[in-house]
Amino acid sequence: MNKIADRYPRFGYRRVHALLVADGWEVNVKRVERLWRREGLRVPPPRSKASGQKALGTDAHSLWMLPATSQGHVWSYDFMSLRTAKGAGLRVLNVIDEFTRICVGAHVGYSIGATEVRHVLERIFEDHGRPQMIRSDNGREFIAASLLNWLKDDQGVAPVQVAKASPQQNGFIERFNGSMRDELLNREVFHSLAEARVVIGQWVEHYNHERPHSGLQMRTPIGYAAYIATQPSLSTAPCERGE
Template identity: 30%
Template sequence: GEPLRRYEHDHPGSLIHVDVTKFGNIPDGGGHRYLGRQQGERNKRATPGLPRGADYKPRTGTAFVHTVIDDHSRVAYAEIHTDETAVTATAVLRRAVAWFADLGVTVERVLSDNGSAYRSHAWRETCAELGVIPKRTRPYRPQTNGKIERFHRTLADGWAYARFYPSESLRRAALPDWLHFYNHHRPHSATGGKPPVTRLTNLPGHHT
């Protein structure tokens, strides 16, 4: 897609932002953030099935959280994956567009950074199939996707690091409820102190 210089976001679906944010997986028993590095390392060693690096230390791996937000309403969608490939990114886009459609929102444009997944033929072909115009942030100007970067900080504070999780599976299981809270109940300064979902028009029923 063409680099995006100026964009309008006067109605839901006019523009969605997509990106990926990464978090280290939590070992069984909890990680160092809440337990301290020594106990965190012990929990890593005790977690079964972890691959080991060249130094023979266990590697917990990375959670790649693919995020999508609507520019106008700030309504957010997210999925957790093990990579950020074009195959994964395009599958997330398909599901996100369908999810927004269930909320009565037709996605018209999608803004991404210049990561390889978003520069791929698969991404452009998927956008064309969905009837969505792909846009990219200007090179060396990542702040043009600042709305999703702010959402990533909220995601980190409100979900990823919000409390002690005794395992990665429990943290991942908590994401849908947090997203529902963010969309339906959490006041947002950009939406006049109301939850993002209140800015959607023609909302069919009550969706999570």
């Protein structure tokens, strides 16, 4: 069953049962379902075509129309997806400061809805303070009324969404996600949620403290933050500094 799930990660237990029977296994579908759940295997449910709320984004919220001009001015966040060796789906919520490129948070979970996004942000705000704005796409977790109202009314943070289907308008978090995918996720095999959290956390530390960034004059994000602290007149927006 695990071998079939590894080979066909989009198959559910019923289809796997059919393949087992075709291969000569005398096993009923209920037993396969019990084993499937015990092994933590599952297929993410298909997304509904209607999220319940229309896209809120606009071109005026793009990174070049609304650039970060200082540390803590604009953060951005987005999701990534991956699978464990046994086919269990995981999500990663990444949050970065656009001006310094510091990753202020990378939370890994099985399923991360709007409520958990809020809890993650609460912890990050405690550790790093609050940004003036936080940029996202129009994912249903990010445009949920409960999250938007909490950000605006309780935290004093302005949520801004880029135009629908325009990931380039949120380019800094897209670039960060691409680096994480290329340098880590495509090279690692994760066997559990706990392992993914540890390994991804270690990579974020490396990214922040050790990895030179071409958009920061080959400084690390932490190194660049220390540098601009000694240059109070430095206010060039990240999109003008190049990638």
